[in-house]
Amino acid sequence: MAADDAITVTLIDDHPVVLAGVKHWYSAADPPIEVVASGATVETAWTPPGDAAAVVVLDLQLNGRPPVYGDLRRLIDADRQVVVYTMRDDEKTALTCMDIGAFTFLTKAEGEEHLVAATVAAAHDLPYTPPALAGAFGADTADDRPKLSLREEEVLIEWFQCESKDLVAQKLGLTPRTVNSYLDRVRIKYANVGREARTKANLVARAIQDGLIDVDDL
The missing domain is CATH 1.10.10 (Arc Repressor Mutant, subunit A)
Structure with missing residues (x-):
């Protein structure tokens, strides 16, 4: 992959250790993934250079706040590819994020392998369903399914x-x-x-x- 084709990421998390760890994972990927901006607030994704990244990796709970569903929706409405990466592992949160339009949902327990794979898939708009999300889909009993021919x-x-x-x-x-x-x-x-x-x-x-x-x- 040429340098101009490198996958770029804006990373949003309020834990410095998480930021450092994810940056290391991305740098060790083959080919490496470039973190162009990182920070503890969603504003990082709206200001240069974070506003131009191919993928936004978003922690749902920042600085002690409730889940940032409103911020997630605004990113989706702006046609951003968002990978939710969070400590939350309940089915309701996962399905809510997907219903809003997140590219995919990962728990932090799923780690390097799935985060790197999900980021690559998001950059190329290819499907990717990590284990926690597959489990949430399997448990979903919602009846708001469209009637397809x-x-x-x-x-x-x-x-x-x-x-x-x-x-x-x-x-x-x-x-x-x-x-x-x-x-x-x-x-x-x-x-x-x-x-x-x-x-x-x-x-x-x-x-x-x-x-x-x-x-x-x-």
């Missing part, structure tokens, strides 16, 4: 398992425009039930929650 489900699942929409079109005998139309309708249906899914990774998370696909199938 069989064809919408088929296109959605094929897209998760193919490298491009063109390949989905070839496999299902559709045009790429028709594939896009089906995926747009799926996104609209999720938005209409209050569960927006703007990216492919978000759609994967929704599909796992709703039992359309299993983590092992990806």
